[in-house]
Amino acid sequence: MTIVQHPFEIAAPPLFLDLNKITGRRLYLKLEGHNAAGSIKLRTASALVRHAEQTGRLRPGATIIESSSGNLGVALGVIAASCGYRFICVTDVRCNHSTLNLLHALGAEVVMIDTPHPVHGFLQARLDYVRSRCAADPNLTWLNQYESQANRLAHYEGTAPAIAQAVPNLDVLFVGVGTGGTAMGCAQYFREHHPRVRVVAVDTAGSVTFGDQPRTRYLPGLGSGVKPPLVDPTVFDDVVIVPERESVRCCRQLAGGGLLAGGSTGTVVSGALRWLADRGDMVAAAISPDLADRYADTVYDDTWVEQHLAKQDLPDLPDLQFAGVALPEKVS
Template sequence: MPVISAPQAFNQDDLYVDLEGIFEHPLFLKCEGFNFAGSIKLKAATEMVEAAERDGRLTPDSILVESSSGNLGVALSMIAANKGYRFVCVTDSRCNLATRMMMEALGSQVHIVTEPDPVGGLLGARIGHVHELCESDDRYVWLNQYANPSNGTAHYRRTAPAIARQFPDLEVLFVGAGTTGTLMGCARYFREWHRPVRIVAVDAIGSVTFGGAPGRRMIPGLGTSRRPPLLDESYVDDVVRVAEADTVRACHRLARRGFLFGGSTGTVVSGAMAWLARQEERELTAVAIAPDLGERYLETIYQTAWVEDLYGDDVLDSVPDSRPLSIPSQAA
């Protein structure tokens, strides 16, 4: 029986969903949303805060500040509340309402940026606001998830070894690309492993992470409007880019089988299935990482009017209904 005194001490790290019965190809989905922060970002947040404490950057009167599209903000809000730090999350208008309310419920301040930077977009505007706060008061400590090596270290130490324990014959790993902390941490671990593993990064169309053309992105989580400093493409074997409409379809397809996942998961699953469909070899032992669950997306991805307004009235027409139940007949 787990007994904890700090919320960050608990994380279910060994839960997988077998997607073969829902999609066309075998794929094991590693579920990272079963902790008190509700996402994989708990690992990075914990590692970055603890590293800052060891280095002496964080003191009792420090004010944590971070730019986040949502999930890291929730994780840092939770840790800050537990440890007694003040925390300011700088986000933008794409951040889900439920996510903002969670951060505020945990005692954090949420600053919402609405005007994009002419060059760096909303992300650039968020980072600019973080710099302004740090220049205004030396108590602010910016962990900088975009360049902080502890972001990747968390997944090198925890996420990748957990996958390796469960799948000693792993051949392909699909990882969504945001800050690329998860991607780089896992890729570096498997580069040193006893057997080769293909690392496939999944990105959103409209993201510039891997050199794509910038474009509108309405679903927070994956993708960036500037190249992440943590990214080293030499560790990535392939990149799959996913349209947001396909993200929505994958989320609804999972939901119609009882699995409510977040937008980043829908992107990763859609990209993984597209990549697997192009392979002519035998079936591969493949794992994809699901960063979060779907409750925070009820007003967006799972809200019909929101989806149809952004992606068209027919965006969900191709999503298959769930398999009909077989109800045994009762004896007369």
């Protein structure tokens, strides 16, 4: 029997789903949604807090402030509530309602940014708010997931080695890019320890991370309106850009095969299948950041999809070929 002392220590052992029966591809999906915070961001949050504690920046009873589109906020909320810290989560209007409810339940102060920066969107507006709040109150501790090397190291030391051990014959790994911590940690680990494995970054259309033109994005998680300081594009073997409506389409198709996946998972799996389509039989893995529970009123809501994504001025892509999984008719 395993007994832990804090809720944020609750985590399932490394868990991979073979998507072959759903997609017809040897694609192993590392499921990160089975922990106390419901996403891979618990790894990041734990590393950020531990580093701040070890360096003396975070002391008992302190107040943490961080910008988040959702999942990191929940993860920090879980840790803060467990450890006696106050937590201020700076998010924006794209944050899912279910995520906001969880943040409030955890006792976090939630600051909602409703006006984007005129050039760099909501992320820049959130960062500007955090900086102004910290300037006004020096007692706040900003963990800064966007620049902290603890973000990258969490996945260099934990996520990537677990994948290498579980899939020793791996040919290619697909990783979504948000702040860049997960992607950079994995790419640098495989480059140093298993250089034959290719690492492909998956980004969302409208994100500026890899030079795409900035456009309005509606799904939180992947992508950025500001160049992520942690990201070095040269460490990746390739990049795939996925429109948001294709992320939704892929989520719905995965659901048709019994997997209820989050929006970022739909983006990564869609990108992986398109990249693999004309490259023969390869052993592939991808990281699923979270599951579907926080997307019930967005990705899996036909009205929301019609209102937000149906009229996006983005190129249509051919339907992905899934193994016997039909696409629900109402998804455009």
